[in-house]
Amino acid sequence: KDLDSFITGLPKAELHLHIEGSLEPELMFALARRNKVDIPFASVEDVRAAYQFSNLQDFLDIYYAGAQVLREAEDFRDLASAYFARAAADNVRHAEIFFDPQTHTDRGIPFDVVMEGLLSGMAEAEQAGVTSKLILCFLRHLDEEAALATFKQAEKWLDRIAGVGLDSSEMGHPPAKFARVFAAAGEAGLKRVAHAGEEGPPAYVWEALDLLKVDRLDHGNRAMEDAALVQRLAEEQMTLTVCPLSNLKLCVVKDLAQHPIDAMLEAGLAATINSDDPAYFGGYVAENYRAVAKARGLSRGQIAQLARNSFTGSFLSEAEKAAHI
Ligand code: ADE
Ligand code: ZN
Numbered sequence: 001k002d003l004d005s006f007i008t009g010l011p012k013a014e015l016h017l018h019i020e021g022s023l024e025p026e027l028m029f030a031l032a033r034r035n036k037v038d039i040p041f042a043s044v045e046d047v048r049a050a051y052q053f054s055n056l057q058d059f060l061d062i063y064y065a066g067a068q069v070l071r072e073a074e075d076f077r078d079l080a081s082a083y084f085a086r087a088a089a090d091n092v093r094h095a096e097i098f099f100d101p102q103t104h105t106d107r108g109i110p111f112d113v114v115m116e117g118l119l120s121g122m123a124e125a126e127q128a129g130v131t132s133k134l135i136l137c138f139l140r141h142l143d144e145e146a147a148l149a150t151f152k153q154a155e156k157w158l159d160r161i162a163g164v165g166l167d168s169s170e171m172g173h174p175p176a177k178f179a180r181v182f183a184a185a186g187e188a189g190l191k192r193v194a195h196a197g198e199e200g201p202p203a204y205v206w207e208a209l210d211l212l213k214v215d216r217l218d219h220g221n222r223a224m225e226d227a228a229l230v231q232r233l234a235e236e237q238m239t240l241t242v243c244p245l246s247n248l249k250l251c252v253v254k255d256l257a258q259h260p261i262d263a264m265l266e267a268g269l270a271a272t273i274n275s276d277d278p279a280y281f282g283g284y285v286a287e288n289y290r291a292v293a294k295a296r297g298l299s300r301g302q303i304a305q306l307a308r309n310s311f312t313g314s315f316l317s318e319a320e321k322a323a324h325i
Helices: 003-009 025-035 044-050 056-069 073-089 101-105 111-127 144-153 155-160 175-187 202-210 221-225 227-235 244-249 261-266 285-296 300-312 318-324
Strands: 012-018 092-099 131-139 163-167 191-196 216-219 239-242 270-273
Touching: 003 285, 003 300, 012 216, 012 239, 012 270, 012 285, 012 300, 025 044, 025 056, 025 073, 056 101, 073 092, 073 111, 092 111, 092 163, 101 111, 101 131, 101 144, 111 131, 111 155, 131 144, 144 155, 144 175, 163 175, 175 191, 175 202, 191 202, 202 216, 202 221, 202 227, 221 227, 239 261, 244 285, 261 270, 261 285, 261 300, 270 285, 270 300, 285 300, 300 318
Parallel strands: 012 092, 092 131, 131 163, 163 191, 191 216, 216 239, 239 270
Antiparallel strands: none
């Protein structure tokens, strides 16, 4: 079998996917029209041409602008349905998807509308054989009070939310800023994850572990600069949700040929491959596997290990994991 079909054929879990980051330009235009929302683009080609980023913030500015077209529950359902169709084509059997409620509630969209839409898309996907869980992300460029208020809004939905996460602008917004809301989420029995070490220093990864008590680490690239940290992550078998095409597009790596994915595996880290914001970064999960496998010359054994790690690192029960591996 050729490498492409080997990769596509592997059963996978996706553990790092921002649902708002799966908004393809075609759907953005359709929703802009349906909801009579103005967007600063003339055409789908115009949108794609704007997707050239020199860092995380560059991307976030466009990503938050794009999310403005999402207004009704059916918009969130259509967004989720479109993602699950792409995921199923890549043989994704389970997805743990991030959503950014503050991006929506701050422009007057009720928290319940977001939840109802996403849950309806997830229920439809489950019928088609793809299971999923939701991870509520707090925007770290906002203050902790706002995160606590969002967590309060989530209260009645906590049986439908698997965990909390931390995303948006990393530099200048260390995990320590969110210690209280993460403690509250832990008290409520939720899993905890955080973006750390994407642009931020190893110290932010230490904080995510020690202060936020994360169950999984999102990105973690810069942990590789700190040998003691690598040793800690390996000892704890902490899952890292690595996103190769995102790293390339956001200039976390200069070239995929310099991507640390195999160095992570060789250091004994529980790395996984994920798409982050596939509509913006040029590829869904299988394309992330393919691109980094080719650039780094990964063996089939390494590729299969990455796919196995995605189930091991998921928040499925041990019995559910065993059924997938
Ligand atoms: N929000 C969406 N994608 C993100 C990323 N890669 N890093 C931080 N925040 C994000
Ligand atoms: Zn992300």
